[in-house]
Amino acid sequence: MTAQPSPTPAITDDALSLSRIVIPLLRGVIYQADNPNGWTLLRRHQSRVRDHMAVMGLELVIDEAEGYAHLRQLDLDDVDIPRLVPRHRLSFRVSLLLALLRKRLAEFDASSSDPRLVLTREQIAELLRVHLPQGTNEVRLTAEVDSLIGKVEALGFLRRIIGQEHTYEVRRILKAYVDAQWLAELDERLREYLATLEPDDAAAGATTSPGAPDREDRTDG
Template sequence: MTTAASVRRDEPDLSVVVTQLMKGVVYRDVHESQWGQLLQLQPQVRDYVGVIGLTVVVDEAEGYAFLRSRPDLGDDDGPGIPRLIPRRALSFHVSLVLALLRKKLIEFDATGGDAKLVLSRDHIVEIVRVFMPAGSNEARLVDQIDSTIGKVVDLGFLRRIKGADLHFEVRRILKAFVDGQWLAEFDQRLAEYAAELLGDEPEEV
């Protein structure tokens, strides 16, 4: 026998969806229930979070959703709605790792392989090492890269694989933060990164 209470439990719940979004990124493969409810309640969610100066970004193809400040709310809007999600100033090394991971994701997608890109910690160390000054103390270098990897995990762009702590999944939400315009200048940015790490001034052409 179906009761009214059981029917209500099966209905999408706006408060559940918004609460999960407020906590962080909602992933289709991690938050299956909330993801399904979000897809049903997108208009209501947009209206709800819009009142507090936020907008919801949903990528159904890649399977993630997150909140960001409305683009029409600048930092100098006076006494209007305050920015609930502040902009983060990323360190140089975090920016470098994000750039390299994004390039790896592009290469991975071009091969048409599995849906998830998994990299070992040693592989990440090796691709970052190329941009480190020659003669760097090896132990200190690896510690620094490990620390940076931890920060990228905290930001949500890498996820530790359960049962394999030294392997990480590159989360596809990275594509939403490293956009096409940024990628068009990728080689130039890497050259600038290398020059800064080596303490050299970029050459004028």
């Protein structure tokens, strides 16, 4: 006899509603402005979502003021649970750009009621330029800025504006990953970074080579 295929299990409307929240969360950040229907569902079912995520060792974080929600890996020292949220190792230069963007976002919020901070590549380059030795080669700076922007965009902290060349929105989830302490330590970290430059490079304003001893930070994202 030929084995009969197992019947497809029916999914209830209630389970479907939960799936419409859980799946986007597992993929990344839910923004109220980008996904208003998902945001409404999340707020309605947040208790169930928290319980569901806790089974997988994840914590649901909702920032009502900033309008985003994301998952954070629970730190359970006494329990061995495989990680679902990847941990990224970041070079110091990527961390520096994240901190500069976070600082710029704080300044923007203090002076504007607009919820979206939009920066051009030139503006991002200027943020970095003032923190590099004088005389940094412009061609090398532009190439490095493009590389750093690509990495930060891949991490989900920048979003390219469609129809506007080299223009990016700073995503507010950045506030959850670069805290006040990191910003307070920025100047000291920058001095440590500049100290890794060879004297000739510092005088010429060259950036470190890929093999230079960059600081490394970690972030869940």
